[in-house]
């Protein structure tokens with residue numbers, strides 16, 4: 012899927028505008044001697060942008076318009092260090108709403124629907140994006156936010172919500188509550204729009220069967236507007252994305268070179284018309300592929316598709332909804348007396364309790380008390396990361412060593 016003429020012109024305009032500013036990327040492009048983009052080759056020679064850039068530019072270094080034009084900011088959760096701040100102009104907000112409304116339409120949602128929105132409202136782009144799209148579409152928004160199951164279900168019943176917007180885990184929780192309380196016949200839900208997480212087929216089937224609804228995956232990230240830049244259509248798993256607002260290339264995460272259509276790689280996104288914080292060739296670390304086969308549906312066949320997100324190209328892992336990195340664990344273990352740098356983490360899902368179980372195995376020298384050491388590590392996990400794993404301490408030398416980089420995290424969950 013190569014850049015077409017219009018997209019190329021749009022990218023060129025973005026680059027020239029950035030060059031005329033003092034923004035973070037304006038400086039980077041000037042220093043790299045970039046003057047514009049007139050061919051696909053020149054586009055592919057542009058440097059990638061990344062979340063690290065956005066952290067370096069914290070708080071507002073990437074802002075590419077005067078303050079008077081910025082109407083709001085959003086921020087992505089910073090599990091490692093500084094958060095990322097994205098400024099939006101009025102047009103950016105409106106474009107986002109247009110894309111999000113298109114997502115709802117692609118899922119067959121109309122003005123007569125009542126959209127029950129459970130993602131959180133605030134600095135992040137979740138709840139407010141679902142709301143914007145809903146209002147743009149002209150449907151009725153029920154802006155619940157997360158939590159308070161009693162209230163959620165009461166509103167769902169009394170207001171006859173027809174669409175549920177939620178994370179997969181929250182949709183699962185609500186579906187279980189509805190089943191347990193025996194109120195399924197009072198629920199009018201027809202569709203679920205699920206965002207922001209990877210979720211297993213098993214989970215999908217659970218939610219679908221319990222609620223008897225169609226499910227849709229919505230794609231997006233705070234750096235690029237937020238959720239709403241793509242969604243699957245009825246009967247398909249691949250997601251359409253809006254190539255009049257964003258350009259997607261799939262690259263080999265190791266070499267940075269584009270891969271042929273249909274081949275898996277990392278999604279790299281270029282915003283074509285964004286004003287407040289344009290991003291060119293932004294590395295998402297999400298793994299997917301372009302789906303070259305045309306879609307069956309008339310409504311959306313003009314929009315290209317990517318496959319469902321397969322995972323992350325980096326090593327982030329998630330337990331109880333908390334993102335974690337091996338580097339955090341290493342740092343934490345280094346604080347405990349007598350503990351070696353070797354460790355491994357096993358993660359599994361307890362289906363009965365419907366929760367993740369995390370087992371950390373690490374090594375300690377014989378001179379320290381293993382029980383106390385385990386307790387100390389557990390406390391550190393709780394206070395520094397916010398999860399409480401099961402800790403096993405074994406004597407130094409027990410865990411396997413390898414010349415190559417050891418695989419630290421063994422994830423047994425069905426992903």
Ligand SMILES: [Zn+2]
Pocket residue numbers: 244245247251306307308311312
């Ligand atoms: Zn389609």
